[in-house]
Amino acid sequence: MAVSIIDLCVNCFACEPVCPSHAISEAKPHFMVDPKKCTECEGDFPVFQCASICPIEGAILDSFGVAINPPGSLTGIPPEKMAEAMAELQSH
Amino acid sequence: MQLPVLNNTPSQAEHGAKGGCSASSCGTTDNQMDSLPDSIREKVQNHPCYSEDAHHYFARMHVAVAPACNIQCHYCNRKYDCANESRPGVVSELLTPDQAVKKTMAVAATIPQMTVLGIAGPGDPLANPERTFETFRRLSEEAPDIKLCVSTNGLALPDAVEELSKHNIDHVTITINTVDPEIGAKIYPWIFWNNKRIKGIKGAKILIEQQQKGLEMLIAKGILVKVNSVMIPGVNDQHLAEVSRVVKSKGAFLHNVMPLIAEAEHGTFYGVMGQRGPTPDELQDLQDSCSGDMNMMRHCRQCRADAVGLLGEDRGDEFTLDKIEEMDIDYQAAMEKRKVIHQAIQEEMDSKRLEKAVKAQQHQQEPKLTTRPVLMAVATSGQxxxxxxxxxxxxxxxxxxxxxxxxxISHRKADQYCGGDSTCGDGESVLQLTIRALAGCEAVLCSKVGYEPWEMLEAAGIAPNGEHAMEPIEDAVMAVYKEMAAAGKLDEKNEAVRANA
Known part of the structure; x- marks a missing residue:
């Protein structure tokens, strides 16, 4: 039972100090969760602390490998709108 | 402690020895600080971010030690890092406090005009209290001749006031975009507060309360507070006059309204959703109503969280980590040199300020012209x-x-931020784009103008002028204005000026 940080991470440091188990550390190319230390905040908080402050959708996965913050959930940008804007930019 | 505020003194300005001129900035822009009390004026008059003339002489830098943020703003995208981009929240290289101290001292020794060190992100400085305060603590001790500034979204401010008051920090900037939680919910999708992500109106309400509480606490400690607001048309534009009133009544000495920067390629909510920024005249109208006579921040460049140099320039490339590693800085020696240079600059600024004041007096004595106002663009690299x-x-x-x-009035960028391409989208040349950026101006004053742009400027109704090279800006603008007035060019009401300005 542990969350994981994947390569969408932008290394903003926000999660590291809020982890109650000190399971998160700065690493290359991005921050990492030590699965042996991660408790998924059980006993400390009702919600994942790292995923509650992380600004990047999809950067933190739960133990099933599912994004805790799915596309659109943090920025409020509907995913199809984002895809549209990116396609528009790439066509130039 | 109640600090006097800018807009509370119109009667003084009107009834002072101003010879019937209703604007306290009459004659030149430099009397803009006249209505500030001496104690505040002393602190801000040589600050490149606050003083329009000081920014031509003194430089500032930001160190990017604060990556984490505790809120999300719809004009920010934490994924973005592009060396060609210049806007808040963007940096190329994150620094540890130790690296930041080294970099600051390297810059201070190399660019002696650098007087101000700010921490502005790329996240929120006070959401990274250890890194931010370690940097301030060491700089207060090791480089005591540098002024320290910090800017914050305000969420963690009340808890940081005590620590802020211990260092060499006399200016704090709080970004306050609203005092209304319903409007706040349209700007801030969430905050991280008490171990929870809180969305919508509830989150915005907490943020607003913390900002206001932090503002009051700073004022009570005698720390100068500037308030920044991002003008977002259709969201908070109508509301910012109220924000201005509230923050000034609490003692903020300055309210700086900045335009929203939103492009789809930034990947921000506002950029992708097509929220537009204000036009220059919308911005100017609001700035006029929020700043009153004190147009102290019109030269604000909304610089990057790792900018280095004079406003409008960025010499960050000269001070990358590997380059500062190789520099051997004798800061004591540098401080001596800096002191001499600062004194020389001060003398030059004082004499120029005096000269301008004398000219302004003379101007008031001359018979008053009765023309409409006219906008002119000026090309300068400082001084x-x-x-x-x-x-x-x-x-x-x-x-x-x-x-x-x-x-x-303001500054306008001449080149597109993405610079690399000479044509953009609809096939306009850089020259055409530049001329379009000057819309509303009727003259452009430069040291020289080439043949091709000369013709295109004339065709666009902007008179090119290379006759005032190396002359002081205000004198040259006044001279051209008088020529235009004498030639009868300013008799008619020019509706286009205001519409396009």
């Missing part, structure tokens, strides 16, 4: 003179000349 070739100008300063005198 308060016209010294840049039209084709080399990366930005233009916009001045207004009117019967009241000459006043600085």
């Amino acid at each position: 308060g003179v016209i010294n840049v070739h039209f084709g080399h100008a990366k930005e233009f300063l916009i001045y207004e000349a009117s019967p009241e005198g000459v006043r600085f």
Whole structure:
């Protein structure tokens, strides 16, 4: 039972100090969760602390490998709108 | 402690020895600080971010030690890092406090005009208290001749006030975009507070309360507070006059309204959703109503969280981590040198300020013209003179000349931020884009103007002028204004000026 940080991470440091188990550390190319230390905040908080402050959708996965913050959930940008804007930019 | 606020003193300005001029900035832009009490004026008059003339002489830098943020703003995208971009929240290289101290001292030794060190992100400085305060603590001790500033979204501010008051920090900037939680919910999708992500109105309400509480606590400690607001048309534009009233009544000495920067390629909510930024005239109207006579921040460049140099320039490339590693800085020696240079600059600024004050007096004695106001663009690289070739100008300063005198209005970028391409989208050349950026201006003053741009400027109704090279900006603008007035060019009401300005 542990969350994981994947390569969408932008290394903003926000999660590291809020982890109650000190399971998160700065690493290359991005921050990492030590699965042996991660408790998924059980006993400390009702919600994942790292995923509650992380600004990047999809950067933190739960133990099933599912994004805790799915596309659109943090920025409020509907995913199809984002895809549209990116396609528009790439066509130039 | 109740600090006097800018807009509370109109009667003084009107009834002072101003010879019937209703604007306290009459004649030149530099009397803009006249209504500030001496204690505040002393602190801000040589600060490149606050003083329009000081920014031509003194430089500032930001160190990017604060990556984490505790809120999300719809104009920010934490994924973005592009060396060609210049806007808040963008940096290329994150620094540890130790690296930041080294970099600051390296810059201070190399660019002795650098007087101000700010921590502005790329996240929120106070959401990274250890890194931010470690940097401030060490700089207060090791480089005591540098002024320290910090800017914050305010969420963690109340807890940081005590620590802030211990260092060499006399200015704090709080970004306050609203005092209404319903409007706040349209700007801030979430905050991280008490171990929870809180969305919508509830989150915005907490943020607003913390900002206001932090503001009050700073004022009570005697720390100068500037408030920044991002003007977002249709969201908070109508509301910012109220924000201005509230923050000034609590003692903020300055309210700086900045335009929203939103492009789809930034990947921000506002950029992707097509939220537009304000037009220059919308911005100017709001700035006029929020700042009153004190147009102290019109030269604000909304710089990057790792900017280095004079406003409008960025010399960050000279001070990358590997380069500062190789520098061997003797800061004691540097401080001596800096002191001498600062004194020389101070003397030059004082004499120029005096000169301007005398000229402003003379101007008031002259018979008052009765023209409409006119906007002019000026190409300068600093020192308060016209010294840049039209084709080399990366930005233009916009001045207004009117019967009241000459006043600085704003700056406009000449080149597209993505710079690499000579044509963009609809096939406009860089020159066409530059001329379009000058819309509303009726003259452009440069050290030289080439043949091709000369013709295109004339065709666009903007008179090119290379006759005032190396002359002080205000004098040159006044001279051109008088010529235009004498030639009868300013008799008619020019509706286009205001519409496009």
